[in-house]
Amino acid sequence: MAETSKTALDESAPGPAARRLILKLLVASETETLDASDAIRACALFGISDNNARVALTRLANANLIETAGRGTYRLGSEGRALGEDISAWRSAEQRVRPWDGTWVAVLIAGLGRSDRTALRVRERALALVGMRQLEEGLYVRPDNLVGGVAHARERLYGLGVETSAPVFTVRDLDTGLESKARGLWNGKELVKGYRDSRRLLEKSNARLGTLPVELAAKEAYLLGDEAIRQLVFDPLLPEPLVTVADRVAFGSEVRRYDEAGRSIWQRFLAARG
Structure with missing residues (x-):
């Protein structure tokens, strides 16, 4: 997915950002379309001005997240459809869980650079989305309890922006101290x-x-x-x-x-x- 799609829902504000609100309304739309006038009305509920709502529509269209579906009407664009699938994935989260046998999925990022702030931010978000925590310096782990195992975790981490030079592998039979530390990474x-x-x-x-x-x-x-x-x-x-x-x-x-x-x-x- 393009970088625009990864960051389109990341805007922070007291209320929803206009782009995030419009995208989510389109994802939830039964007709799969949204009139510009309705987008503006929705934004107004949260104190977003008409002008800011129109700017958001323009920027979403320029990023291929939405596209015109008629005069003053929009639908999800190619990037938006992919993002919509990501937005809706929470519904089937429990279907992605499998029994845990004590094995851990690990990713080693110790050799990756930290000077590129954008790359670092993308990497940290990817690790958070996959539920990984740092066990030792540069070594992140999570229980291997998701369907698809390490292969799926590797694909997802790379797809979310972690550099493909980062090894992703399984770890088992940790010593007592590390096992206890790993299990305590989450509250x-x-x-x-x-x-x-x-x-x-x-x-x-x-x-x-x-x-x-x-x-x-x-x-x-x-x-x-x-x-x-x-x-x-x-x-x-x-x-x-x-x-x-x-x-x-x-x-x-x-x-x-x-x-x-x-x-x-x-x-x-x-x-x-x-």
């Missing part, structure tokens, strides 16, 4: 607490969305749903006994329910043109 209790807290937050919001004006409901559903999905996207998908898997599964199920409710609310909002 399993904190992860489980995050699953439970976020699940309760979504349940509480879902119960009250129907009582809110559609504009407020759409805004709340987007902000809370976006944060919950981000939590799943960056979740390392650890096995037992490092986390309580049942709590992660329950959280994922609640995110899917909340996402469906949010989609319905946004359809109502976009249909209610003034």
